[in-house]
Amino acid sequence: MARTMTNKSGWIGKVFFLDLLHGLSLTLRYMFARTVTHMYPDHEKWIPYSRHRGHHFIKTNDEGDVNCVACELCSKICPCDCIIVIPFEDAKGNRRPQVFDIDLARCLYCGLCEDACPADAIKLGQEYEISATTTEALVVHLEDLIAAPGKAENGGQVMPAKLITPDKTALKKTGKDTRTHSVTVEGTLKAAEGYDWWQRIRK
Amino acid sequence: MESVIAILPLLIKMAVIVAVLLLLPMPLTWLERKIAGHIQQRPGPMRVGWHGVLQPVADAIKLLTKEDHIPAEADRLLFKIAPIVALVPPFVVFVAIPFGEPVQMFGTEVTLSLSNMNVGLLFILAVSGIGVFGIILAGWASNSKYAVLGSLRSIAQMISYEIPMGFSVIGVVMLAGSMNLFDIVARQDGLWNIVYQPIGFFVFFVAGLAEAQRIPFDLPEAEGDLGAGYHTEYSGIRFSFFMLAEYLVVVVLAILNVILFFGGWQGTPPLVNPILWFFLKVGFFIWVFMWFRFTFPRYRYDQLMTIGWKVLLPLSLVNILVSGFFMF
Numbered sequence: 356m357a358r359t360m361t362n363k364s365g366w367i368g369k370v371f372f373l374d375l376l377h378g379l380s381l382t383l384r385y386m387f388a389r390t391v392t393h394m395y396p397d398h399e400k401w402i403p404y405s406r407h408r409g410h411h412f413i414k415t416n417d418e419g420d421v422n423c424v425a426c427e428l429c430s431k432i433c434p435c436d437c438i439i440v441i442p443f444e445d446a447k448g449n450r451r452p453q454v455f456d457i458d459l460a461r462c463l464y465c466g467l468c469e470d471a472c473p474a475d476a477i478k479l480g481q482e483y484e485i486s487a488t489t490t491e492a493l494v495v496h497l498e499d500l501i502a503a504p505g506k507a508e509n510g511g512q513v514m515p516a517k518l519i520t521p522d523k524t525a526l527k528k529t530g531k532d533t534r535t536h537s538v539t540v541e542g543t544l545k546a547a548e549g550y551d552w553w554q555r556i557r558k
Numbered sequence: 559m560e561s562v563i564a565i566l567p568l569l570i571k572m573a574v575i576v577a578v579l580l581l582l583p584m585p586l587t588w589l590e591r592k593i594a595g596h597i598q599q600r601p602g603p604m605r606v607g608w609h610g611v612l613q614p615v616a617d618a619i620k621l622l623t624k625e626d627h628i629p630a631e632a633d634r635l636l637f638k639i640a641p642i643v644a645l646v647p648p649f650v651v652f653v654a655i656p657f658g659e660p661v662q663m664f665g666t667e668v669t670l671s672l673s674n675m676n677v678g679l680l681f682i683l684a685v686s687g688i689g690v691f692g693i694i695l696a697g698w699a700s701n702s703k704y705a706v707l708g709s710l711r712s713i714a715q716m717i718s719y720e721i722p723m724g725f726s727v728i729g730v731v732m733l734a735g736s737m738n739l740f741d742i743v744a745r746q747d748g749l750w751n752i753v754y755q756p757i758g759f760f761v762f763f764v765a766g767l768a769e770a771q772r773i774p775f776d777l778p779e780a781e782g783d784l785g786a787g788y789h790t791e792y793s794g795i796r797f798s799f800f801m802l803a804e805y806l807v808v809v810v811l812a813i814l815n816v817i818l819f820f821g822g823w824q825g826t827p828p829l830v831n832p833i834l835w836f837f838l839k840v841g842f843f844i845w846v847f848m849w850f851r852f853t854f855p856r857y858r859y860d861q862l863m864t865i866g867w868k869v870l871l872p873l874s875l876v877n878i879l880v881s882g883f884f885m886f
């Protein structure tokens with residue numbers, strides 16, 4: 356490859372360092388191109404597309420019960436063995452999960468659990484800010500999964516956002532913090548495809 | 559009293575130059591990181607101050623408060639003096655560097671150089687050659703294989719590139735008929751030397767990159783294969799001495815390129831101060847060095863030697879021959 360290229364440009368290219376000049380012009384162009392950095396978490400946040408596989412959530416039906424029938428298919432198919440489902444019979448006589456734990460530290464977000472589920476219960480959402488100081492804290496339970504945010508209609512946009520840190524003074528006074536770390540999005544998502552950053556830097 | 563008044567402007571000039579040189583690496587590191595960032599389509603430092611302008615201050619605090627570690631097996635005396643030996647030559651070089659025509663200040667004429675040497679160019683080349691001693695000492699004193707390898711490489715590299723560098727400026731000296739940098743600049747009143755000496759400029763520029771050990775010739779501190787080369791074992795303030803020396807060498811090279819080939823303060827567009835114009839050109843060259851740094855990969859060691867001995871040396875000799883022929 357390299358040989359054919361030098362042959363092509365020939366000795367003129369060699370004498371005038373055409374290949375080096377080409378490299379220089381490329382970096383010069385990039386030097387004045389738009390930067391692709393997202394100002395996360397201070398000013399911006401990337402809202403993934405709705406196809407994004409993030410934090411799991413479990414859907415509930417009209418009666419307020421979870422859709423899950425505790426068939427354990429998701430737990431069987433999971434390549435990481437990170438779902439634990441223990442069934443029980445609830446007051447209405449339905450088979451429901453008594454325990455539904457997912458170890459997010461082991462999960463590889465493949466989405467197979469979502470595919471296997473016959474009851475349209477478990478889904479992977481758009482939430483991706485999953486961090487904790489211990490691995491135990493990354494095991495989420497049934498309540499967390501029900502409370503977890505579902506899929507947003509729109510995505511694939513960078514939104515203005517603000518970083519919220521724990522209230523240090525309140526933490527000192529009361530011994531527990533009222534706020535946790537979070538990046539809240541300001542404004543509403545555009546319905547359109549929005550910010551196509553890849554196209555914009557390629558201009 | 560008379561002698562004190564005579565020496566006072568010199569002392570003031572020295573103080574100003576030393577202060578500026580000590581502070582200069584701060585904006586340069588910022589610039590370098592910004593350029594690196596933008597070439598890679600990221601904004602570079604953004605957190606400390608407006609667009610990260612205070613980042614060098616944070617870096618300086620970090621370097622000054624770091625543990626100053628000396629390896630147990632190191633030669634302690636040499637290890638301690640090596641950074642100073644490396645740092646002194648770039649400072650000494652500024653003795654001979656002119657920054658502009660003499661200006662009228664407080665009723666007296668002030669020359670914008672510390673000394674107007676007749677062999678200024680020779681002095682600069684000779685002194686900047688001494689810089690390699692600091693690197694040799696650092697590599698040897700660290701008692702570490704990476705450091706020794708790095709300093710061996712840099713010795714070989716500096717020696718091979720000093721020769722084409724010295725030869726490449728001979729054309730300029732022949733044109734000006736003098737080694738005095740003021741004369742050389744004065745000679746470029748009409749047309750800059752780059753027009754007469756394109757090959758000389760090319761050789762000088764490339765050899766200069768190698769002298770300053772900038773990418774693509776940064777083999778003495780090739781991060782990929784040598785840790786950090788000769789300053790692998792250095793930390794804290796001693797390490798920052800080496801960094802300071804490196805940045806100053808870059809500044810010296812940019813200044814030399816401007817003085818020798820781009821007319822110094824000549825060719826000033828109207829309404830621009832000649833001294834400002836000179837520093838603008840120097841800044842442009844510093845920017846070019848940084849641009850090169852983040853564009854090119856590193857040459858292999860044998861390629862480096864081949865370029866030095868088989869390409870640049872013959873080219874510089876041919877350049878002398880051709881310019882001598884034309885002048886005759």
Ligand code: SF4
Binds near residue numbers: 435438462465468469
């Ligand atoms: S996404 Fe994949 S790895 Fe994660 S819980 Fe579901 S099946 Fe297991």
Ligand code: SF4
Binds near residue numbers: 423425430472475477
């Ligand atoms: S989430 Fe779906 S697959 Fe998993 S146990 Fe419940 S119903 Fe079965």
